[in-house]
Amino acid sequence: MKKEKDPCNTNNCFLCRHSLPAWLPAVAANKTNLDFKRGVTIFEEGMPVNGIYFIFRGKVKVHKKWGSEKQFILHFAKEGDVLGYRGLGNEQLYPVSATTLENTMLCFFDIPFFENSLKVNTNLLYAFMQLYASELQQVEKRMGSLVHLDVKGRVAETLLKLQTDFGVTDEGIIQIWLTKQELAAYAGTTYETFFRILHELVQSGIVQYSGKNMVIVNEAKLKALL
Structure with a gap:
């Protein structure tokens, strides 16, 4: 500093x-x-x-x-x-x-x-x-999500909120670059679980993830997980 x-x-x-x-x-x-x-x-x-x-x-x-x-x-x-x-x-x-x-x-x-x-x-x-x-x-909304959403729903909510809060580039990349550990800590789950669900979302064509770049390809399908 x-x-x-x-x-x-x-x-x-x-x-x-x-x-x-x-x-x-x-x-x-x-x-x-x-x-x-x-x-x-x-x-x-x-x-x-x-x-x-x-x-x-x-x-x-x-x-x-x-x-x-x-x-x-x-x-x-x-x-x-x-x-x-x-x-x-x-x-x-x-x-x-x-x-x-x-x-x-x-x-x-x-x-x-x-x-x-x-x-x-x-x-x-x-x-x-x-x-x-x-x-x-x-805080009350997040606590409600932790209680009522399953892990896949919390991962979906995490990605959607990051897109809303920070916006995207012209290529659709969410404008905040986080490690998978940080993403898992925000979703309230473990690194291993987050990585598995993110892989499923990528395989389904709902999300693209490369390095620390995240793109929501199909927002409607991601919202359907909430």
Whole structure:
């Protein structure tokens, strides 16, 4: 990790977008831009909360421990998203970990400044409440999927959600590149099971997979598995 001097894009930053114009000089004076290489842990589950992170560019996986050596990926964050807000509260400990999936730049603010920003900017406070509500809805939906969908359905849901969240290239390739272990951790299954089901989907002509490139060939058939 290293500190950078690149200015943030006020159209992209969650904090800047929802703050009063008069508050933006304070934002510029209190931010720290941090540059992370791929595969670096930004913060770890159980660590004391030191601040809030806003993604300027890059992609990040947010995950929890699953047993002694495995992880369960809760969601993926991209440019414009917020990290670290799950650690706000009485305990002031991060309940999740965040790890970069590619070279990533973050804007960091300590807790006192962020709390002052919420008090000063009512639009920011409202947007943050909506963020929490949306996150809760997504978590409840994912927990429901883990309970009610079989493994093939969860794999199908994983691929469809990644396509919705990150879009595709002109060739139809989903624009996030993950290992099979990461895909399995997001689907809530083992690597071996995920690999077997993905192979079945490829053999059926529903999905194409090469290296880390994924293409949904027949979306209707994939949705039919849900």
